[in-house]
Each structure stands twice: as structure tokens, then as C-alpha cells.
Amino acid sequence: MPFRFRLLSSSWAATLLFFCGCLLLASPARATHIVGGEMELVHGTGESYTLILNLYFDAYNGSPSALDADLTASIFDKTNNNRMMNVVLPLTSNTFVSYTNPACTKPTLSTRKLVYSKVISLPANTYTSAQGYYVAVERCCRNNSISNIVSPGDAAQTFYLEFPAVVRRGQPFFDSTPRIFPPLADYACRNELFYYDFGGTDADGDSLVYELVTPLNGHATATQPKPASATAAPYSPISWNSGLGTLNQIPGAPTLQINRATGRLTVRPSNLGLFVFGVSCSEYRRGEKIGEARRDFQLMVLNCPINTKPSMVLLPAATGQVPYRPGRDTLRLVPGGNHCVRLRFTDSDPNSRLTLSLSPVNFSGLLPNFTTATSGSVRSAGMPDTLTATLCFPECINTRGRVFLLDVVVGDDGCSLPKRDTVRVAFTSVPPPNSPPSLVTTAGPQLPLVARVGDLVTFDIAGTDPDNDPIQLEMTGRNFNPTALGATLTQGSVGTQQRGRFSWRVDCRAVGTDSLYNFQFTAATSPCTERQAVSITVPVLVRYTNRPPVLVATPALPVPTAPGQLPVVRLSLGDTYTATFAGTDADRDGLTMTAISENFALADAGMRFTAQNGTGVASGTFRWDVTCDAVNLHRPLDVTFQLVDATCRPLPQRQTVRFEVIRPNSPELKLYNIITPNGDKVNDEFHLPELPLNFCDEQFANIRIYTRWGQPVYESSNRDFSWPGQGSSSIYYYLVQYTDGRQFKGWLEVKP
Missing domain, CATH: 2.60.40 (Immunoglobulin-like)
Incomplete structure (x- = not known):
């Protein structure tokens, strides 16, 4: 059984290293001290999964030669038991299983958790069986000191797991099987109630149902303890001793039971010994069973010193002596009333250390808090017989007319597991009344505010709360994001007020088809974690107009000879053409004047353009010295003169002119013969x-x-x-x- 050493001597550490080293060197042997185990299949990405076997080994009685460096898992189709593949799982982890209460450690009870795992692929075009698949690992033999089965030293184990197809109804179907945790690390005491949580988790949020099952024996034998691969189902179960069975696996009153919904194990064993038991965890998605994991384990029952359960009483009044009566009384917590109760807890056993804890039954959220120590020792030298503590309920708890149930638990440090006394407290609570905050702004009184591009819009807002609750100011926009437009809200506290300054330098981002922006400002408080808020809206109208700039050339540019044609300037070699351009803008926008050509550089044709740009006015000079450089380009000499206003939606003015070199007139060609x-x-x-x-x-x-x-x-x-x-x-x-x-x-x- 489980045992975790607190301190290793140097000699023991050396022995342990030798023990682990033997793991990889040992050949298959009859492992007569297997405690139990279970399997998992964890989805990664796409077709990738990790197949895991958790095997639990008796680290006190077990021989190093019985540990395996690897084990082989076999996957079968449930419909026809056809073997899909064998997977060799290498050992990837070797650790001790911890006790719930380390103080209860028994030197002869120590369990190792051996993890064997490997990444595998389940192709979507292969794993499509509607009935799903199962994977099994077979290994012999069990711990030969087991008390409730026939010939335990010759009994084998089959670790078994079912999983669904990776494609269902034509669609990908991904699933990670349940993870049952934690492994059992403790022992039970005869005639004492033993409890343990075998509840698991499911990564996909599937529903889990727990049942007791008879552990599987399978086909491995003492002469062939480690088969090369698992045999297909069915797998024979172990044989119970007379009078025992699936629903009576461990003798007791009551016998071993498991909660179907939570996986909580309980038993009050009546016999000493080592008892094997089995648990299945079925996985359901939308009401349909899709998989099953089985855990095979064992529990040691020992004679333990008598441990008396601690006791506790709750006194509702701060100074009263009338105890709370569970199931009959209800605490009613009201504003201005007492929200604290006193607890008196004790244990008749000497040297008991007691600890208080809380467990909500039918609610979540705020919990009461202990204002004094929640643990202490009783009945030892210098220690009192009875401990006291104060439990206070926050004023903010709001049961909204319902009765909340809270378990107040006192537990001792007895072995093998703590004994507990629980007082279930029923209570209702009404939080203090609270008024919403108020919000004012200096924007207005004329709304909407009117702004143009370049304007700075500023105003203040102030939030006040009559109950002096902390206030947070918030800014949102109706169908727009204020910060995306460059608007900011800075805030800080001044006395009991929360003040904010709105600032917005209007730019081109605000120019659109709808130029009315409704800014919403909110003052929010959260008394007792319940939001209270008040809002005001400030509309801002952004007006934008733009008149096109005017471009004038001197001398005037030629007029096209026909619609759709460009105006043409024709000059002879050696001539010079000069034109001046003037640009003006009635809106006083910044102006930029350019002369460009798409298919040649101006300088290559003997052309140059200089400009003087400015606000509201711009000028430029164009000069063309006609040389053969222009002729030798052998392409149209089209120059575009452009005037652009620097505004949100520019209205550029353009004029394109074609420049041509006049060719000399040649006589009509005549060829004499x-x-x-x-x-x-x-x-x-x-x-x-x-x-x-x-x-x-x-x-x-x-x-x-x-x-x-x-x-x-x-x-x-x-x-x-x-x-x-x-x-x-x-x-x-x-x-x-x-x-x-x-x-x-x-x-x-x-x-x-």
C-alpha cells in the first residue's frame, strides 16, 4: 500500500537508485505485487492521441525484477474483435503515491505509480466503427496476500478502456476518455467508516457515471505473466471468495459502495486483510454512452487505535449559550444585525489536532470567514479541552429569498483518515440597502456639441454615490469605439467624487457618412459585487465641408481640339516653353502642386518643375528646353499638373498636357531607277x-x-x-x- 518517505538516508537512496536501474534491465517476471491501475486516451491535435496506462505497484513487497520497462497495449474493434494494432508503451514516470494524512504513514504500505505512455495516430479513414473500440493490457500476477479472491497470487489483471470512433455520422468526433483520480493511497480501519473520492474529470465536459464492477482476470498466467500482446475479449473476471461478489466486494456494514454521480467510495470494513475491488466510469455525451474506463485497485484494512469523532456546536448569538439546531433553525442575517456566530469544538481523544473548514451545499460565491484561528490542539499538556472560533458572514451575501446551506466541518488528525463532525447551517441574508450613483457633465446646455476637423472638444463629468461606494467612470460609443477616434477619458478621485475629463482632438477619422457621434458616459459602482450604474449621453456633431482648389496656368494651357483628346503643346528643336501655375483654396487648406509623368522622367526630356507650396496658396514654374533628348525617348510626352488640398477628403485638380516636337518637313520620297x-x-x-x-x-x-x-x-x-x-x-x-x-x-x- 502507499507510503511516501519523508527523508531518505544515503544508503536507502543508493538502494532506490539500484531499484530503479533494475527496472530497465529486468526481463519479464511474475509480478506478484500489482496493486491495480487504469488506462486513459487523451486527444492531442487532429489524429494524434496519447495512450496512457497508470499501473500501481506494491513498493514494499514488490521485487524490482517484477517491474516492466514497457508493456504492450492492443486495440480492438468492438463490433468484431478485430485487432487494429499493438502499441508498445514505454515507462515514462515512476513516483510514489501520497497519503491523505502523511502522519498516518505505515512503513509496510507503500505504492508506486508507474506511467506507461505513447503518442499514437487514429486515422479518420480507419477508426470509424459505430460500436467503437477497446484497448487492453494483460499482466500477471496480483498481490498474493489479497483476502477476497480465489488464488490471488495466480490471478492476472486486464486493464481495460473503451473509446468511440473518431468519425461519427460523417463528422469528426474528438474525445479524451475520463481521468479517474486520485489513486487510493490510504488504508482503512476495521469497524471505522472509510471514505475516498474516486471522482474524475473529463476534458470534453462529458457526463460521468460510476459503478462497482468485478475486476478482470484475462488470459495472462503465472507461467506467461507478460504476453506479447493482449488477447481479444471476452476477459474472464476474477473469482470472488464465498459470500462475496460485485455488490459485496469488501465485507462490511455497510459494504463497499460508490456514489454514481460523484465517485465517492464508502465502506465500514468488518474484516482485516487486503481487498481488491473494481470501479467503472462510463462516459456520456448528450445522453449517449461513448466510452468506459475501469480502475482495478485494492484496500488494506488494519486494526487502528480507537479514534473518537470530534464534536462541534454553533452559538448564533455572540454572547448567548443556546446552540444552533441543524434542520430546525435558520439564521436570518439582516442589515445592521449580528453577522457572526461562535463555534465550540472539541475531541475526547488526547493530543487531537482539530481543523475547521467550510463547504457550501447549494450556492457559490461569497463565503463566511473565520476571524479567529481555525485549528488547534486539545487535551494535551497546556492545551484546552475545548476550542472556540468566530465565523462571520459578509454583509454582501444576498440569498434573494432562498435558504442557503453551508456545512461547517471540524476534522481531527486521526488515522487512517480524519474523522469529522458537520453542522449544516441554513441561513438567509439580505444585503444593506444601496442607492445608485449620480452623474453630471459640463457639456451643454446646447446639445449636440458642434465641432470641425482640428477642433479640440473637452468637458468634465463627475460621479457621486450617496453611499460613498467606489465609483468607476466608463466611456462607450453608440455603434463606434471612442478610443479608435482618438477620444480619451482621464479620471481621478476628488473627495467623494470621481471626476473625469473628456478630450477629443477631432481629426479625419471622424469624417464619415454619419457625422453624429453619441458618447455615453457611465458612473458604475459594485456594492456587494452587484453592479449599479447611471449613464448620460453627449452627442457631438462633426461638420465637414470642402471646396475644391483652383489651378490657373499662365499662359493658359491649350484647348483640346476634340472631346476626349489632350491639349497639345508643339515646339521645334531649340525652342523653350515656360508656364507658371497658381493655386488657391478658399478653405485655406494646405496646397501641394506637382508635375509628373507616368512613362518618363521630366529631366530626361529637358523638362523641370519647381513649386512653392503653402496654406491656401501654391505656385509652380514649368520649363521645357526642346532638344533631341525629348525626341529620342520615342514615347508620348504627357505631363500632368496637379493641385491637391490637404484635407480629409481631398478634391485634387489635374490637367494633363501632351508635349510634341515639331519634325522638319521632308520632300516626297522619290526613288529613281x-x-x-x-x-x-x-x-x-x-x-x-x-x-x-x-x-x-x-x-x-x-x-x-x-x-x-x-x-x-x-x-x-x-x-x-x-x-x-x-x-x-x-x-x-x-x-x-x-x-x-x-x-x-x-x-x-x-x-x-
Whole structure:
């Protein structure tokens, strides 16, 4: 049974280290001192789960060779008992189980909790059986000193857990099985009431129901104590000794019982010995059972020194001697009345240490408090026979006409578990009357307040409470967040008032389709944790107007020749164009003037723009020195002049102008194809005077003349070339090239 050492000697510590080391070196052995255990399946994320086996081992009688470094769990389909997989669970934790009262420790009762666990995957396309699944671990053997089963040293254990499919009705279904806690660490005393809480928790909030069950034996044997894997169900139960069974597992009056709703175990054992018992915890979701966890455990019953239950009386009046009568009296707590009661508690046993505690029965929230010591010793040297304490109920408790029940409990430090005396106190309570706070503001009297962008809106609010309860000032907005608009409320206490200063520098965030803002201010108090509040609303109307700025150019910009076309400024190479721009704004908004082009840099085209921006006025100068740089860009020269007003909703003024360079007029292109070099000075030479004129990067490059067989006979880079022919009649071909890639081809006949 459980035992936690308070202090380890060096020799014992060395022995313990050797004991733990043997754990990993030992081969499977007959473990005759298994106390019990249970399994859990904890959902992680997605298809990931952690499978856990908690195994409890008799650390006093058990042999290190009986401890396992791992155990194998097997998962089966409940519908057909098909094996889904085997999971090797390595040992991940090895700790002692604590006693409820360490002072009751017995050297021969010590239990270890061994935790075996591993992360597994339950794929959604595999674990879909409507009946769910079960997982089992089989191990032999039980503690051979068990008193209530047949041949305990040869009896095995099957740790068993049921869980649902991970997909139900076509939807993902996630579940973590119940966690039953804590493990039993104490012993029971013969003919004394033993109680223990086996109640568990469920991470998914499912309902849990507890029942006594017969522990499972399974298929492991003393000759094969650790099977390679579990066998499929059914698992045979252990065999009870004569006269015992599922509903009478431990002899007693009453025998072992468990509360179906809470998991609380009770028994008044009549026989000495070591008794095994089983508990199941069924899991329900929306009224449907989805899983079951089983705990297999044992309880030692010993002869204990007689421990008399402590006793307690409650005296309602501060100076009275008439005790409170549970079940007949009701304390009625009213404003201005006495809210305290006296407690007198004692124990007939010598050297008893008594402790008071409170347990609400049918309510939650505020609890009474002890204004004096809640524990002490009686009937030892220098100690009194009877202790006293004062219990006071807060004035703020409000039972709202109901009768609240409170258990006042005194417990001793007896073994194995404290004995208790409980006085159940029925009471009603009415809190003191309280008036709501009041709230005033300096905003107004003309409402709504009117503001424009840039204005600073300020006013004060003040809250007062007639009962001098602490006040908190709050600011909210009707369908908007005041702090998101930059509004603030600072507050502080001045005497009995809570004063606040509202401040709002109105900016563009307040400009919208609905410019009326209703600010709500609240003075709130919380007497007896019940909120009381009063509110006032201050509307603020934000007015916003904006007139577009005016942009004027001197000289005036050209007028488009047709709707949808841009105005065009045309200049020749060497010319200069200058324009000045003036911007004004009737609202005196800040103005910014720019000149930009989307497809070229102004400087690359010989253009520049300078601006002087300001409040209400702006000016700018545009200059264009026309050079071949503008022509060589080979793209439209579109410049947008823009004037923007710095306001919440700007109304920019824009004017786009196209600038073009005037090209020189070239004669109509004529390509000649015959010459007669006969000396008559008429058409004696070949030349092309009507070729396109040179312009910026469009320059004449060369002319080449070839025979009909492709042999070059003439080449010149002079635009005014002249070729007299080769003497005899023949046909020639020529090619004219320009620097911009243009070419002109033709043929030429020479006649003598």
C-alpha cells in the first residue's frame, strides 16, 4: 500500500537508485505485487492521441525484477474483435503515491505509480466503427496476500478502456476518455467508516457515471505473466471468495459502495486483510454512452487505535449559550444585525489536532470567514479541552429569498483518515440597502456639441454615490469605439467624487457618412459585487465641408481640339516653353502642386518643375528646353499638373498636357531607277535628293550599290552622294540605311 518517505538516508537512496536501474534491465517476471491501475486516451491535435496506462505497484513487497520497462497495449474493434494494432508503451514516470494524512504513514504500505505512455495516430479513414473500440493490457500476477479472491497470487489483471470512433455520422468526433483520480493511497480501519473520492474529470465536459464492477482476470498466467500482446475479449473476471461478489466486494456494514454521480467510495470494513475491488466510469455525451474506463485497485484494512469523532456546536448569538439546531433553525442575517456566530469544538481523544473548514451545499460565491484561528490542539499538556472560533458572514451575501446551506466541518488528525463532525447551517441574508450613483457633465446646455476637423472638444463629468461606494467612470460609443477616434477619458478621485475629463482632438477619422457621434458616459459602482450604474449621453456633431482648389496656368494651357483628346503643346528643336501655375483654396487648406509623368522622367526630356507650396496658396514654374533628348525617348510626352488640398477628403485638380516636337518637313520620297551616263549632262549620275531629312537620331547612314550577282560596286556615307555608273549597260541594286533602322531598296538600270 502507499507510503511516501519523508527523508531518505544515503544508503536507502543508493538502494532506490539500484531499484530503479533494475527496472530497465529486468526481463519479464511474475509480478506478484500489482496493486491495480487504469488506462486513459487523451486527444492531442487532429489524429494524434496519447495512450496512457497508470499501473500501481506494491513498493514494499514488490521485487524490482517484477517491474516492466514497457508493456504492450492492443486495440480492438468492438463490433468484431478485430485487432487494429499493438502499441508498445514505454515507462515514462515512476513516483510514489501520497497519503491523505502523511502522519498516518505505515512503513509496510507503500505504492508506486508507474506511467506507461505513447503518442499514437487514429486515422479518420480507419477508426470509424459505430460500436467503437477497446484497448487492453494483460499482466500477471496480483498481490498474493489479497483476502477476497480465489488464488490471488495466480490471478492476472486486464486493464481495460473503451473509446468511440473518431468519425461519427460523417463528422469528426474528438474525445479524451475520463481521468479517474486520485489513486487510493490510504488504508482503512476495521469497524471505522472509510471514505475516498474516486471522482474524475473529463476534458470534453462529458457526463460521468460510476459503478462497482468485478475486476478482470484475462488470459495472462503465472507461467506467461507478460504476453506479447493482449488477447481479444471476452476477459474472464476474477473469482470472488464465498459470500462475496460485485455488490459485496469488501465485507462490511455497510459494504463497499460508490456514489454514481460523484465517485465517492464508502465502506465500514468488518474484516482485516487486503481487498481488491473494481470501479467503472462510463462516459456520456448528450445522453449517449461513448466510452468506459475501469480502475482495478485494492484496500488494506488494519486494526487502528480507537479514534473518537470530534464534536462541534454553533452559538448564533455572540454572547448567548443556546446552540444552533441543524434542520430546525435558520439564521436570518439582516442589515445592521449580528453577522457572526461562535463555534465550540472539541475531541475526547488526547493530543487531537482539530481543523475547521467550510463547504457550501447549494450556492457559490461569497463565503463566511473565520476571524479567529481555525485549528488547534486539545487535551494535551497546556492545551484546552475545548476550542472556540468566530465565523462571520459578509454583509454582501444576498440569498434573494432562498435558504442557503453551508456545512461547517471540524476534522481531527486521526488515522487512517480524519474523522469529522458537520453542522449544516441554513441561513438567509439580505444585503444593506444601496442607492445608485449620480452623474453630471459640463457639456451643454446646447446639445449636440458642434465641432470641425482640428477642433479640440473637452468637458468634465463627475460621479457621486450617496453611499460613498467606489465609483468607476466608463466611456462607450453608440455603434463606434471612442478610443479608435482618438477620444480619451482621464479620471481621478476628488473627495467623494470621481471626476473625469473628456478630450477629443477631432481629426479625419471622424469624417464619415454619419457625422453624429453619441458618447455615453457611465458612473458604475459594485456594492456587494452587484453592479449599479447611471449613464448620460453627449452627442457631438462633426461638420465637414470642402471646396475644391483652383489651378490657373499662365499662359493658359491649350484647348483640346476634340472631346476626349489632350491639349497639345508643339515646339521645334531649340525652342523653350515656360508656364507658371497658381493655386488657391478658399478653405485655406494646405496646397501641394506637382508635375509628373507616368512613362518618363521630366529631366530626361529637358523638362523641370519647381513649386512653392503653402496654406491656401501654391505656385509652380514649368520649363521645357526642346532638344533631341525629348525626341529620342520615342514615347508620348504627357505631363500632368496637379493641385491637391490637404484635407480629409481631398478634391485634387489635374490637367494633363501632351508635349510634341515639331519634325522638319521632308520632300516626297522619290526613288529613281535609270541613268544615262553618255556625257550629255542630262541624267548622267545616280543620286536621291528626295530622301528623308536628317533629324535627331534619324540620320542617313550609307548607301550601297550591288551588281545583279551581289558584288558591291559603290558605297558612300554622304547623303548627297553621286554615282556615275560603271560604263556598260547593266542592272544594279541599291540599299539605303538610316541610323534609326529604316531602309530603302531599289533597282537601277544604267544605259550608256
